[in-house]
Amino acid sequence: MATTTAPLDTRSPAKLKTVRIEIKRQASPDAEPRWEKFDLPLRTGMNAISAMMEIAANPVTADGRETTPIAYDANCLEEVCGSCAMRINGKARMACSALIDKVQENGVVRLEPLSKMPVVRDLSVDRSVLFENLKRVKAWVPLDGSYDLGSGPRITPQQQEEAYPLSRCISCTICMEVCPQFNEETGFVGAATIAQAKLFNEHPTGRVLKEERLHALMGDGGIQECGYAQNCVNACPKMLPLTKAISDVSRDVMIQAVKDVFTR
Ligand code: FES
Incomplete structure (x- = not known):
């Protein structure tokens, strides 16, 4: 199902209404990585995992193309299980505690898998x-x-x-x-x-x-x-x-x- 997405919002964090999530995806360990972009309404308390849950509910890219939900690891959602580590705007951190309004830079959040572990799929790595x-x-x-x-x-x-x-x-x-x-x-x-x-x-x-x-x-x-x-x-x-x-x-x-x- 294709939807119309709002243009990228580059206002100050307090005034942001939407956020662009850019995700480095890889279909399998040997596949070539590619980037997909999603525009989401910015909600209070939204973190990188809840953003990907929202994408899974409606996996349509910012340019209106249907895609698949993002693969990632997460379990506890409270920084205890250690499974959701990834690179967020270039910094390695836990996705479940990464609040989107805190980590966004000019309205953009880039999610990448850890670079030193083999990729299993998308943001899921073999640790x-x-x-x-x-x-x-x-x-x-x-x-x-x-x-x-x-x-x-x-x-x-x-x-x-x-x-x-x-x-x-x-x-x-x-x-x-x-x-x-x-x-x-x-x-x-x-x-x-x-x-x-x-x-x-x-x-x-x-x-x-x-x-x-x-x-x-x-x-x-x-x-x-x-x-x-x-x-x-x-x-x-x-x-x-x-x-x-x-x-x-x-x-x-x-x-x-x-x-x-x-x-x-
Ligand atoms: S989901 Fe368990 S540490 Fe993030």
């Missing part, structure tokens, strides 16, 4: 590299069976306070997207993985795997690939203390390397 990296550093607390192990070890309020910010990671991969060192050449595991290694190294039960995690972070793609650009800590939507985690783990890796010299 499995992060989960492979988390496996590499054994980012979990090991359990000896599924029977009742009783209450867990006591954790002091100070330990809780240190662990909590790291436990807020939502695996969105934005820290990897903005990191100049995260690329195929370095194979760098990225800040999120290092932060989770620290989280589990500090856990009273999780620390039994500390040596294995530190060894996993030595060598190619390990912690020495970090160039301390600090883009990660500035872009993280959950404000994890990523650079402190990297410094702390870097120190632990050094200490482990010295220990290895005398014990291996």
